[in-house]
Amino acid sequence: MTDTLINQDRPPALEIVAQDDGQDCVKLSGCWNLRSLVSAPELNLKISSYAANENIQWDMNSIDVLDSASALILWKAWGKKLPVALKMLPEHQRLFERWQAQTISEAEPVGPRSSLIIKYGYQLFANFLEQLLHLVTLLGQLVLDMSYLLLHPGEIPWSEISITIYESGVRALGITALVGFLIGIVLSYLSALQLKIFGAEIYIIDILGLSVIRELGPLLAAILVAGRSGSAMTAQIGIMRVTEELDALSAMGISHSLRLILPKVIALTIVLPLIGVWTSSMALIGGMVSAQNTLDISYQQFFLKLPDVVPLINVLIGLLKSAVFGLMIALIACHFGFRIKPNTESLGNETTNSVVAAITVVIMVDAVFAILFMDVGMP
Template sequence: MANPADFTVEDLPSGQVLRLSGNFAIASIGDVDRSLREISDAVCEIDISGVTHMDTVGAWLVYRTAKEHNAQITGGAVDASRLIDAVRGVDQAEVAVKPRSSSFHRFLAEVGGGVVVSITTFLQFLGFVGQVVKAFFSLLMNPRRFRWHAVVQHFDMVGVRALGIVGLMSFLIGIVIAQQGAVQLRQFGAEVFTINLIGRLTLRELGILMTAIMVAGRSGSAFAAQIGTMKITEEIDAMRTIGVVPVEALVVPRVIAAVVMMPLLGIFASLMSIIGGGLLCWIVLDIPPATFVQRLREVTPMTDFWIGMIKAPVFGAIIAMAGCFQGMQVKGNAEQVGLKTTAAVVQAIFLVIVLDAFFAVFFSEIGWG
């Protein structure tokens, strides 16, 4: 590099004088920096009149050397002096040090932040539910705006295409319930009560609950991803521009489809669980299918069936609204679609389980236990 940075040391009666010369820029001061650090004798003056160019890094090098030797900086152009004064001001400025917090305080801060986010999200979700209810009644008053073809399309996605996975899952759950129940009841010679366990548990709880969890993971996530993608591509803004209400066009058809299909999927799942449990009872416990069906009719009250049918549409509405709500919350970039889709599944499953616990207590209190 032309005119590289350099220095000389001159001994005077008043002390050593350090005379700098050349280009004091970041690209040319590497060797000079190491040499200046090796100077052990006291320097009383630093002359920068020979410096042809200086940047911020060079000014910091000169200021640091002067500070180490308590030397005076002389000579130099006006611009170089301003740079050195600016560096001196930064070095002398008071830096506010963030106080270190304990692990317990950080834990409390994270918990508090999580609680605030949860409450805020819950309140926003309640507001979204209100918008859906308002849009539903608005469509009742203006049925011509209702999109029947969208509802039928979501019937296919939520219900028909889910039959395979829901049926297989329910069939295997019925086998697991029967096998575990038979193993435990065999200790007391009461294998026949496995039928009671299968009938009441599948119709009352697991048939509907597992179906809801499966629909939340399958359809709820799809709702969030579809609407979230439409938010990013500004399709929802375009709908508002042409006078279409997004909640009416996108959310209400999905909610109706989930509400209608959940009871049907629940019935199908319960039947498949009973078939799976009956098959295992026939093979392992030597209980003929006719005896299994007769015993099932005797020990399973119709209230268990109606409890499942009451819970199913509520679960369907919660799953659909949770998915659509998280989809509407997407902002910014495509990464938000994945985050909100995950949040939709977690929120839907959490609300379904909380509501299931509420229903269990409620039906026990009214004598349907």
């Protein structure tokens, strides 16, 4: 114990030792820490002068103590690289490994801009294919789960389905009603300004009926549910990952798809058409209020003419679209939920990605429906 304390109190020393092969060797000994080097500023000058000779050898085996500050001083004097002929203890080697790794990463050659763009595009495409494959896998697992539940109806997770319907449907009625009502007012008011010019005020019913029932109602409902309920589903699964609840379910032999994914998919597929009808109804009410105030079209006239200008097939198309929207929103929410790693940063990033991807897919599916049913349901 006394010898250790004496060694730690030895001041840092630097001497030139002649080797048998005629080469000079810089031998370092003593206690090399920040406090000792501050009291011996001449050592810094000697180190810099000797480090200029790349052929000189360095022997650090006699150093008793070496801290990070002293190692950094030597590292910079050596030109941020280890000398070719260097002897040191293994525990001192670890102090230089961090800076050596940083230097190697900084020295990596940067390719031309075109190759970087190609590499980035390839990574995006590969990531897209990977996520698409995972979505298809989820969809296939859902088909297997539905087949299993048809044979074992007693294991249908009714409680999970009902809870999801309440959280995603009942609790979303307020915001969807407000947004639908305001959109109906805006659409009716802007259309009325143009229809007055041509004296075609009565066609406000055609514009509102077709646009709201066929397009805006289901689309608005899906976007609101994707932002509200889709993000909540992703965050719920992510929190279960962070708190290791998913691992506990696996340890108990409970299927993730049967208890977590399937109830959400069934609930949203059922509830989103109902929310779409609710949103469309509130948008039409808002449009009627605006039409009555701006164009003097009575509520009775609006109700009587609406079934004539909007065929029933448009309602069915809107319901079908809403069901597909619900299926896609639930699948995407669960997909990004299971991608979350057990940390809070991943939780926020994947929840954001879930909302963006769900809204994007909803708009893409809506465009596909618009093309497929372009000539269907028009008066």
